[in-house]
Amino acid sequence: MSETIDITARIAGAEKVVSVCPYCAVGCSTLAYVDDAGTLLDVEGNPESPISGGHLCPKGSAIFGLTVNTARWTTGKYRAPYSDRWEDRPVPWLMERIARRVKATRDATFVREVDGKRVNHTLGIASLGGATFGVEENYLLGKLMHSLGVVSIENQARI
Numbered sequence: 001m002s003e004t005i006d007i008t009a010r011i012a013g014a015e016k017v018v019s020v021c022p023y024c025a026v027g028c029s030t031l032a033y034v035d036d037a038g039t040l041l042d043v044e045g046n047p048e049s050p051i052s053g054g055h056l057c058p059k060g061s062a063i064f065g066l067t068v069n070t071a072r073w074t075t076g077k078y079r080a081p082y083s084d085r086w087e088d089r090p091v092p093w094l095m096e097r098i099a100r101r102v103k104a105t106r107d108a109t110f111v112r113e114v115d116g117k118r119v120n121h122t123l124g125i126a127s128l129g130g131a132t133f134g135v136e137e138n139y140l141l142g143k144l145m146h147s148l149g150v151v152s153i154e155n156q157a158r159i
């Protein structure tokens with residue numbers, strides 16, 4: 001039977017990596033703990049963060065649970081029209097399908113001019129980014145959408 005004095009923190013001996021919360025423009029600093037195998041053990045607020053002093057909001061506090069979570073889906077899901085169930089599909093299959101639909105919608109709705117002014121946009125596609133997108137993902141998404149002429153671009157996090 002182990003004594004209380006023998007119990008150690010699960011992050012004892014782990015490497016501490018200074019990082020940043022990926023979710024919003026506040027940019028709270030975090031501490032990520034990894035073991036020798038590179039497995040993430042925990043993520044917490046960094047007390048040296050000049051912005052948050054070690055605190056994380058509810059979203060930032062969930063970084064570890066989002067990353068290490070046995071309930072998280074790891075395969076692509078597809079629900080066919082009129083179906084009541086999700087089916088596993090390979091990610092390349094899903095990407096191909098999405099790309100074809102984006103192309104068809106853009107071709108059908110792209111507008112070059114409005115009232116004699118060049119606009120080169122489509123109002124047939126909108127982009128809604130999730131709060132779990134990081135800064136770099138949002139940057140790339142913005143680039144992609146602008147290149148397609150999409151002007152309705154929104155994200156839950158204010159970046």
Ligand code: SF4
Pocket residue numbers: 021022023024025026027028052055056057058059060061
């Ligand atoms: S989502 Fe929360 S914890 Fe993350 S940077 Fe924004 S305020 Fe900080």
